[in-house]
Amino acid sequence: MVIDSRSFRKALGCFATGVTVIAANDGQGKPVGVTISSFASLSLEPPLVLFCLGLGASYVETFRKASHFAVNVLRDDQKELSIRFASRMADKWAEVEHSPGAASGAPVISHCLAVLECQLEKEMVEGDHVILIGRVLGLDYDPGGQPLLYFRGNYAEMA
Ligand SMILES: Cc1cc2nc3c(=O)[nH]c(=O)nc-3n(C[C@H](O)[C@H](O)[C@H](O)COP(=O)(O)O)c2cc1C
Known part of the structure; x- marks a missing residue:
């Protein structure tokens, strides 16, 4: 069966x-961040997570070189952050409250549903993406908050 890319995207x-929003510091100590839905848990012991980044993405080399990254899990009222970090806006971090994570130094965005601070453990290039695997060094979460969801190309909130 020939897989046409439109149907492939629709099925996915x-x-x-x-x-x-996964964030890291670049070589000059400036934060970079990108909206990512391909985040997944990988292992409990040791605690590993992964995400997939397009090889054509602006910050791909920054993430591949960074020692650490922070996974900022968005809550239902943070759609604007998702749009912002998927865009080519000049200063994505303007007016985004953030601070260096205590465990990793990677940029942690305030008010998120959860954050996982990671050390970059391994990368694998497959197809047109690179899989970045991180070891979780620290975490925080809101046990009662609600997530921002993404389904069929649209944002959704839990009913
Ligand atoms: C909801 C959502 C999820 C996304 N998930 C991913 C992803 O998992 N991997 C990825 O490489 N890009 C993902 N993107 C696209 C990136 O956020 C970004 O737009 C893309 O890397 C292009 O960035 P650039 O124009 O700076 O190169 C996602 C975008 C949105 C809106």
């Missing part, structure tokens, strides 16, 4: 996900 869009 049926898989509902949460939304994260």
